[in-house]
Amino acid sequence: MPEVIFPLDSSKKFEDQEKVGHNRYHPEIPPVATVKQGVSVRIDCREWFDGAIVNDDSAEDILNAPLLTVHKLSGPFAIEGAQPGDLLVVDILDVGPIPQEDSGPLAGQGWGYTGIFAKSNGGGFLTEQFPDAYKAIWDFTGQKATSRHVPNVSFNGIIHPGLMGTAPSAELLAKWNKREGDLIATDPDRVPPLALPPEPQSALLGGVPESDFDRVAGEAARTAPPRENGGNQDIKNLTKGTRVFYPVFVDGANFSLGDLHFSQGDGEITFCGAIEMGGFIDLRFEVIKGGMDTYGVSENAIFMPGTVDPQFSEWLAFSGTSVTLDGKQHYLDSHLSYQRACLHAIDYLTKFGYSPEQAYLLLGAAPIEGRLSGVVDIPNSCSTVYLPTSIFDFDVRPSASGPFQIDPGIGAPKASAG
Template sequence: MAETLIKVDLNQSPYANENIHNRWHPDVPMTCWVNPGDDFILETYDWTGGFIKNNDSADDIRDIDLSIVHFLSGPVGVKGAEPGDLLVVDLLDIGARPESMWGFNGFFSKQNGGGFLTDHFPLAQKSIWDFNGMFTKSRHIPGVEFAGLIHPGLIGCLPDQKMLDMWNEREIDFIATEPNRVPPLANAPFAPTAHMGKLTGPARDKAAAEGARTVPPREHGGNCDIKDLSRGSKVYFPVYVDGAGLSVGDLHFSQGDGEITFCGAIEMAGWVHMRVSLIKGGMAKYGIKNPIFKPSTITPNYKDYLIFEGISVDEQGKQHYLDVNVAYRQACLNAIEYMTKFGYSRAQAYSILGTAPVQGHISGVVDIPNACATLWLPTEIFQFDINPSAAGPIIHLDGSINMPISQDR
């Protein structure tokens, strides 16, 4: 049996656990050390540290202080790892905690985080998803059930000081271009809610003031939210500090490509069983700047899809030049509008796109002026036929079940 190197108590604040941190900084101490070839288990909080509850109110989604996230288990030091190496991480297995067989999906208020379609869904909403083995369904979104593709939304190694300074400089400069934007362009370091693991004293205070927020993906990996990074995957991470400093968290039971609702997957507490090894000098050998990975051989076996197209013409009819972001947004909005014809609210349809194993594709980026993006919606997740027919759509839902919503205060 693999040893569990980091344990979490879901009834305890993550701030009380010295094996947890919520900022990236090279001075965060290693929680433990392993040898290349070792396999081990890390337990994790959900990304909010337990702030979101299994209930029928979205007040917690509305009120969460997003400067506390993400709570990560680690960093784990790997003996012999040096800057320039590649840390090879095999994700052997991932699961939910037996005492917490549920997860949540949410839309953050535009005033507090927002999301990909925040202008269309500006208020906080939430859906709760219960796990039954490898399947999940929600009391807030009837008529749909699907197999999960469990994965860590966030995994990566510690940056060195040079890389940390580069991150902070470019992101703070970016914020300065539109400092009053809602939601903000990026998130600057914020010491008051920083949790720096075992670090104490003046060194802790300095690191808390400098530590990079965990919200975006960066060169080291981080919050990439790649749904196919599941059990059976292999990841090659650039190493920037001695020992590598591997951390993981933000586990998802399932997610659609893009994690478009921002709190966009089915977020859960859980555990990760992994094995590590090293490729010495691997960054230079393979020209690696960002992580690369091999996907799992285990994926939900959905074969029938409805594919929605979007082009780079926005909701107001404005033309954009080969803009994939605009095109994918239109594909998502087209899918949402389609699902409403079967009785779903727009919010329920949006939540399905964030949680179910939908695929997002960049289909064309050369045919000026329009990029083409596509969203692949698996039809087999629905408990009724959603394919177009000459008879027209049949309303399958009576509208009596909906998602909790909270107004901004």
């Protein structure tokens, strides 16, 4: 087994560990360890809420999820020899739930969760149609996930980190804060908000000295969105065997990661749409000197996906166009067309006995594929969502005999208020 350079004790909170990570981005957060190039290392990761979401049949914890505390990231790690302008090469050698802990109170100990967040607390891709908080618990058996809250389905997980990235420079951080602040100013009272400004409350800044803490906390960027450094990209294909190339903005790169997922559909459409869990990840790092200029990779990550995804031979695909539910035409709006495709899939699954919320949770957690199928035919963008048919234990295809009726079981728990 590779050397564990960031261990986590499941009996302790994230802040009480031997090494303390962070939940904001700032160039002055010091590295917790330095890693040599070419050496394999293991990093433990806590799920993004550090145990606030529990394995029960209630969604009150989703309703009251402490969004100011996320993401709980392991790191940062300085990579020996990395300098601004380089490309950091990250190989994912292995990734999985918490090893040898197949039961317990923490997500990753044999189970994980998917949540529909309340519109008043984060929202989601379809928050106008699903404004209330719901939850689904998924149990792990090897690589397979099943749920008492979404019955009659099972699928192999595509285990991956939702968030990996390098630290921003001071200049890049200022750019983030300026452009996101300008966006917020266009509609400052919007619910959910247009963006998340720096928030000192609940900031976790690793080894930042006490004398600098308040200043850094007031400047540090939230980890919710993907940005030039990678960050919270939520790409389900960053799994075992993946190689990622990240721009380097500070000495050492100061790489950090977290937000592990047992499985996820393209888009993580419920916001907490993956099957969230804690676990481990084995990595190896290399550096391409001057790689940002050499390859023109200055404000994005590029990657070679792994090859361990489950293989499906049959899909049922749903299309959507850039027309709102009330019939308003939008011009080539691919975000809207993917929303409509997902809503069509949800409507279809309700014909088999699922509630709309069960169907929505399923699309967030199962390995669906989202595609931009047409982006040139004015005025309608066409997006599609591909649903693998083999994840169901009944025939989900249309037929002359009509849809099979499942027993929806106890259903997806709903919070008492939103």
